[in-house]
Amino acid sequence: MTTDEGTDAAVHDEAWFAALFAAHATPVHRYFRRRLPSAAGAVGPDAEDLTAEVLATAWRRRDDVPDGAELPWLYRTAGFVLANHRRKARAVPVAELPEQPDDGADVEHVVVQDDEVRRALAGLSDRDRRILLLHAWEGLGGDDLAAVLGTSRGGADAALSRARSRLRAAWAEQAAVAQEQGA
Amino acid sequence: MTTHTPEQPDDAALERLRAADPAAGLDPDTEVLEAAVRTRVPEAFAGADGTTVTPGAPASPPAGPGAPSGAPVDELAERRARRRRRAPLQVAAAVAGVLVVGAGGYALGAGAVGASPAGDTSELTALAPIQLGTADAPAAADGAGTESFAGDARSAADVAYPGYWGGRTVFHQDGLPTEGTSAAAWAYDAAGVFAPETLLRVADALGVDGEVREDYGSLTAGSADWTGPTVSLQPDGLASVSFNDPTKDPWGCVVVSPAPADGDGGGESVEPGVCEEADHGAPPSGADAVEQLRDVLTTLGLDPAGYEVVADEQAPDVEAPRATTVTAHEVVDGQRTGTQWSATFSGAGLASLYGALAPRVEIGTYDVVSPAEAVERLGDPRFGGGGMIAWARESTLEQMTVEPEEPTVPPTVGEGARFAWPVTDVTITDARLGLAVQYQPDGAAVLLPAYELSDAEGNAWSVVAVVDEQLDFAPAG
Numbered sequence: 001m002t003t004d005e006g007t008d009a010a011v012h013d014e015a016w017f018a019a020l021f022a023a024h025a026t027p028v029h030r031y032f033r034r035r036l037p038s039a040a041g042a043v044g045p046d047a048e049d050l051t052a053e054v055l056a057t058a059w060r061r062r063d064d065v066p067d068g069a070e071l072p073w074l075y076r077t078a079g080f081v082l083a084n085h086r087r088k089a090r091a092v093p094v095a096e097l098p099e100q101p102d103d104g105a106d107v108e109h110v111v112v113q114d115d116e117v118r119r120a121l122a123g124l125s126d127r128d129r130r131i132l133l134l135h136a137w138e139g140l141g142g143d144d145l146a147a148v149l150g151t152s153r154g155g156a157d158a159a160l161s162r163a164r165s166r167l168r169a170a171w172a173e174q175a176a177v178a179q180e181q182g183a
Numbered sequence: 184m185t186t187h188t189p190e191q192p193d194d195a196a197l198e199r200l201r202a203a204d205p206a207a208g209l210d211p212d213t214e215v216l217e218a219a220v221r222t223r224v225p226e227a228f229a230g231a232d233g234t235t236v237t238p239g240a241p242a243s244p245p246a247g248p249g250a251p252s253g254a255p256v257d258e259l260a261e262r263r264a265r266r267r268r269r270a271p272l273q274v275a276a277a278v279a280g281v282l283v284v285g286a287g288g289y290a291l292g293a294g295a296v297g298a299s300p301a302g303d304t305s306e307l308t309a310l311a312p313i314q315l316g317t318a319d320a321p322a323a324a325d326g327a328g329t330e331s332f333a334g335d336a337r338s339a340a341d342v343a344y345p346g347y348w349g350g351r352t353v354f355h356q357d358g359l360p361t362e363g364t365s366a367a368a369w370a371y372d373a374a375g376v377f378a379p380e381t382l383l384r385v386a387d388a389l390g391v392d393g394e395v396r397e398d399y400g401s402l403t404a405g406s407a408d409w410t411g412p413t414v415s416l417q418p419d420g421l422a423s424v425s426f427n428d429p430t431k432d433p434w435g436c437v438v439v440s441p442a443p444a445d446g447d448g449g450g451e452s453v454e455p456g457v458c459e460e461a462d463h464g465a466p467p468s469g470a471d472a473v474e475q476l477r478d479v480l481t482t483l484g485l486d487p488a489g490y491e492v493v494a495d496e497q498a499p500d501v502e503a504p505r506a507t508t509v510t511a512h513e514v515v516d517g518q519r520t521g522t523q524w525s526a527t528f529s530g531a532g533l534a535s536l537y538g539a540l541a542p543r544v545e546i547g548t549y550d551v552v553s554p555a556e557a558v559e560r561l562g563d564p565r566f567g568g569g570g571m572i573a574w575a576r577e578s579t580l581e582q583m584t585v586e587p588e589e590p591t592v593p594p595t596v597g598e599g600a601r602f603a604w605p606v607t608d609v610t611i612t613d614a615r616l617g618l619a620v621q622y623q624p625d626g627a628a629v630l631l632p633a634y635e636l637s638d639a640e641g642n643a644w645s646v647v648a649v650v651d652e653q654l655d656f657a658p659a660g
Contacts, residue, residue: 018228021220025211025216025217029209029211033206034205048212048215051211051219053223056223056224059220066408066409080398080399081399083399084399114199116199133200136197136200136201137201150415150427151535152428152429152527154506154534164194164197167197167200168194171199
């Protein structure tokens with residue numbers, strides 16, 4: 001019954017960090033690319049810097065990074081870094097979406113080319129949007145999604161289920177409106 | 184790590200959303216990334232025997248002018264130069280020229296973060312001002328079981344639906360009072376409670392151990408790896424609290440020991456990947472949960488009499504419910520403000536809790552426009568097209584889901600025809616003066632008088648009620 005913590009827990013040293021980088025730098029970078037407005041020329045450098053910020057934080061707080069759940073921890077940190085960046089980057093004119101304080105992460109100013117999808121998303125709450133993107137784009141669900149949101153597994157499942165039905169409702173409503181006008 | 188939620192088949196909307204992923208197949212330049220990380224935490228790359236561990240990069244050291252293992256800034260500039268010479272395969276590379284390398288640091292392009300010294304990213308201090316919110320929280324919308332504690336509002340105002348809410352709509356009123364009145368307003372005193380001492384008190388009340396640590400401006404106590412309860416306090420306008428106890432999670436999995444052939448974990452041999460849900464027993468009844476949430480509010484120093492506490496209905500198809508959800512709606516003058524606390528109980532007790540801790544303080548009695556004037560505000564760009572939101576009652580929405588007919592080609596518009604330019608005309612027939620949560624540009628939260636204006640069909644719009652003279656229209660920032 002005794003657990004030998006020394007052998008089971010990985011030591012979070014430079015080699016651990018190199019592996020973390022190799023495995024997760026790309027997904028974290030994509031997370032930012034999806035959520036930064038493509039104002040002229042600013043997307044690439046911004047996403048790289050924010051990604052580097054997240055990874056640097058992973059090193060500084062390496063003792064806190066849970067083994068086996070590194071990527072959710074990184075995504076969660078990325079959410080904070082992104083919110084912070086948006087509050088400071090006021091030179092970039094963002095769309096008139098409300099910036100209301102949420103549980104640590106802000107509105108997703110999503111980069112969506114598909115106009116219909118963007119309109120459907122725009123009608124949802126910040127929280128629903130955030131959950132849907134983490135699910136649809138980062139592929140998170142279950143425990144991973146709960147870890148990124150900072151809630152319980154059941155809470156995350158329920159929240160995702162509700163967000164998905166609201167998306168379906170918004171989608172159907174949009175299709176009906178379009179049909180009505182086309183008639 | 185794609186984990187699809189089981190039981191629910193994917194639907195068209197979700198599939199389109201997936202397909203709209205703007206970063207699909209995009210890969211970063213890992214060398215540039217690595218250099219950016221190295222600039223911040225060079226010590227993360229030094230190996231024990233002095234050799235450099237380079238994650239994700241080719242084995243050969245960078246060849247170029249200057250010392251290869253010199254200052255990180257040189258290395259960075261070198262890598263950037265090399266990247267530009269390469270064929271731009273990614274979108275990012277095509278706009279590479281924008282970046283400027285600051286003195287010893289890393290300055291961004293447009294939207295620059297304050298320049299920081301190399302390798303040192305100071306902790307977040309005060310929040311920068313936020314743009315004025317465009318949506319007023321609903322004056323008294325049905326909670327509808329939303330998880331957000333700030334009263335989420337449907338922000339349809341930013342969507343240019345031609346002819347539908349917020350797009351091309353004109354408003355008239357019919358028989359509404361034309362006399363103004365006055366009403367009280369409140370501020371939420373988040374600054375007065377946001378402190379490590381507060382979090383300690385809350386943690387104590389909820390049974391969370393551990394010291395208070397700071398995490399990007401918010402205060403957190405408890406477990407750092409989701410094995411035990413945690414509670415955090417956000418530096419936002421409502422001093423939001425969020426508490427989560429995985430050990431009481433209604434849907435938590437029994438932790439399976441990772442070591443093979445170890446039959447100690449719970450006495451059962453469970454295959455890895457199978458979630459054996461912990462059995463906490465039956466959750467409390469709705470009435471019990473309501474009482475328990477009232478008790479929790481009291482231990483947190485809040486007055487339960489100021490809240491309307493309601494248990495969520497159980498889904499009808501669930502035979503053995505594992506959780507009971509309860510919401511405490513803040514009530515002022517008989518109306519819900521939109522600020523709330525929500526709790527989830529399992530058979531083991533309180534599993535999660537989210538809410539606004541900032542107390543309400545009255546900040547005066549304000550003059551309020553008449554309902555007739557409020558309707559005029561709906562057409563006023565200072566208040567409309569962003570300062571108001573529209574939502575339809577449930578019944579109206581149902582009428583919208585019509586079976587689409589088979590599409591046919593539209594007839595060609597004739598010569599000299601008048602172009603259709605649909606404008607919706609709404610007649611407001613009813614006005615109710617209530618309260619709405621509003622966020623100031625710096626994030627401070629207030630509760631101010633607002634009108635709920637509705638038409639004969641039951642559609643409703645909201646607009647702030649405070650008179651012009653007591654509003655400050657100065658542009659933000």
